[in-house]
Amino acid sequence: MVVYKLLSKLFGMKSVIQNQKYVLTFAFLTILSFGCIAQPKGETIYLKNCAQCHGSDLNGGNATSLIDGVWQYGDEDGYISRNIKFGIPNLGMPSYEETLSDSDIRALVQYIRESENKVGATPPPIPEKIETMDYDINVEIFVEGLEIPWAIDFIDKNTALITERPGRLRIVKNGILQDEPVQNIPEVLNEGQGGLLDVAIDPEYNENGWIYLAYSHALKSQNGDRPLAMTRIVRGKIENNTWTNQEVLFEAPHENYRPTRHHYGCRIVFDPWGYLYFSIGERGYGFEAQDVSLVNGKVHRINKDGSIPESNPFNFNDSAGKTIYSYGNRNIQGMAIHPVTGQLWATEHGPMGGDELNLILPGRNYGWETITYGKNYNGTIITEETHRPGMEQPVLYWKPSIAVCGLDFYCSSLFKKWENKLLVGALKYEEVRLLDIEEDRVMHDQIIFKGYGRVRDVSTGPDGAIYIVLNDPGTVVRLTPDKN
Ligand code: HEC
Known part of the structure; x- marks a missing residue:
């Protein structure tokens, strides 16, 4: 009754609200909702337990941001819960x-x-035109409605293949995404950063029809333990929308499979001499990147049929080492062959502040995790060392990390001024950079596309357009120069 009187006085609503019951309910709800605003459970727990490392605004501090859309250890609620419950002790x-x-x-x-969601997790709509120093550019949506697209490659001018990480291979025909994914592709482990990763078309596709896939492959669980996983490379053909004639080109020795769900690599490229290169991340075992008897933390080279080239630098080594081309690589998710020199270039995710661009040479050690420019995500020092004899220096490193992903030399004359320049994608910074490379140096670096979502892959299409694969919402955009 007191509340009723007070409220009626306060709001002068006596004439409007005739029924006391409504007023009491209103008062009750007001108090309840006030209570909720003052003490939201999640926020209270967060501020007490997590803010000192992840920042009071969740945007990072001593540890990584929790609202930048980058989930290194799994982006689904289940993974996030598990990471909180069990921690990531070694980090x-x-x-x-x-x-x-x-x-x-x-x-x-x-x-x-x-x-x-509050921090504009949804990027702004993709514009129809953008400007760069050299060109005004038309931007078209090539495909949309994909789920975590990871890679794109082209069979011909009219046909593109796109991988979706959860385990689907999609075909785009004459600019139209086919409803039905390719049937019968290998089963992938769709957890954490794993799933269906790269797709690459054989340079002699017209003669042989081979298509190559990289994905995370799980072994059967032993005694109900978490299944062990590693990156695997296969090739096959597509007939009647079905994956057939599959050959396994690379499978790691099973004792080298790991229980983690991150840092799988993996890109596939071919050089002019017909070798196939692919990368495997260190799978969360940094020190193993230095061990040339293990497959993780390496670039590998094989022949297109899976056999091992005689001239491989560790061919004398035990079976695991024979495919290794370079080592000490943390997690390479961008690889490209220079169109003139035929040399292999790669971008690798570093820890905080240590993303690298490397020229990959046979038998060389790229230093992870003995030397690095990055720090651990909690701000602790991994190592003071950035140099060591016998270990390669990056051609360029990004500090802070932009989260490099996807790499291609622009190799067409449509954007004439950009011929042979290097396109670098970035997840966290949501951008595509264009680097001028001369021999083994970067002469110039500019951003040509930024702020429309996290970039997973960049590719020159057979039509000379630049294709950019955006993670979320899953979209591929097509850039062409504006003629006017
Ligand atoms: C002592 C510092 C510290 C505290 C306290 C802490 N974290 Fe972390 N957290 C870390 C570090 C370090 C990582 C690893 C980050 C990396 O390597 O990306 C991490 C990772 C995570 C991840 C995984 C991030 C990803 O990219 O997948 C989540 C989720 C997370 N923390 C949530 C929390 C929550 C919620 C709390 C509070 C209950 C909390 N953390 C408290 C240091 C801390």
Whole structure:
């Protein structure tokens, strides 16, 4: 009754609200919602437990941002919950199994998601035109509605293949995405950063019809343990929209499979001499990148049929080492062959502040995790060393990390001024850079596309257009110069 009187006085609503019951309900709801605003559970728990490392605005500090859309250890709620519950001990992410209940953790994940949505997680609509120093550019949506597209390659002018990480190979015919994915492709482990990764068309496709895939492959679980996984390379053909004639070109020895779900690599490229190169990330085992008897943290080279080239630098080594071309590579997700020199270039994700562009030479050691320009994500030093004799220096490194992903030399005359320049994609910074390379140096670096979503892959199409694969929402855009 008191509340009723007070409210009616306060709001002068006596004449409007005749029924006391409504007023009481209104008062009750007001108090309740006020209580909720003052004490949202997720936020309270966050500020108490997490803010000192991930920042009070969730945007990072001593540890990585939780709202930049980059999830290194899995982007689904289940992974995020698990990372909170069990921690990532070797990186300094504590476990909260003892101190937080499952419902606390659910509230935290919800709070992180809400905060993520607030910071413009949805990029602005893609414009029809953009300007760069050299060209005014028309931007078209080539395909949309994809789910985590990872890579694009072209069979011919009218046919593109796109991988979707959850495990689908899609065909785009005359600019139209075919509804039905290619049937019967190998089963992939769609967890964390794993899934269906790269697709590459044989340079002699017209004669042989081969298509190459890279994906994360899981072994059968032993005694109900978490299945072990590693990057695997296969080739096959597409007939009647079905994957056939599959050959496994590379499968790691099973003792080299790992339980983690990140840092798989993996790009596939061919050089002018017919060799096939692919990358495997260190799978979260940094020190193993230095061990040339293990496949992780390496660039590998094989013949297109899976046999091992005589001239491979570690051919004398045990079987695991024979395919290795370079080592000490953390997680390469961009590889391209220079159209004139035939040399292999690669971009690799570093830790905080250590993304690298490297010219990959046979038998060389690229230093991870003995030397690096990056720090651990919690800000602790991995190593003071940035140089060491016998270890290669990057041609360029990005500090802070832009999260390099996707790489291609622009090799057409449509954008005449950009011929043989290097297109570099970036997830975190949502951009495509164009680098002028002379011999083994970067002479100039400009951003040509930025702010429309995380970039997974960049590619010169057979029509000379530049194709950019955006992660979220899953879209491929096509850039052509404006003639006017
Ligand atoms: C002592 C510092 C510290 C505290 C406290 C901490 N974290 Fe972390 N957290 C880390 C580090 C370091 C990582 C690893 C980051 C990396 O390598 O990307 C991490 C990673 C994570 C990840 C995985 C991020 C990804 O990219 O997949 C999540 C999710 C996360 N933390 C949530 C939380 C939450 C929620 C709390 C509070 C309950 C919390 N953390 C408290 C240091 C901390």
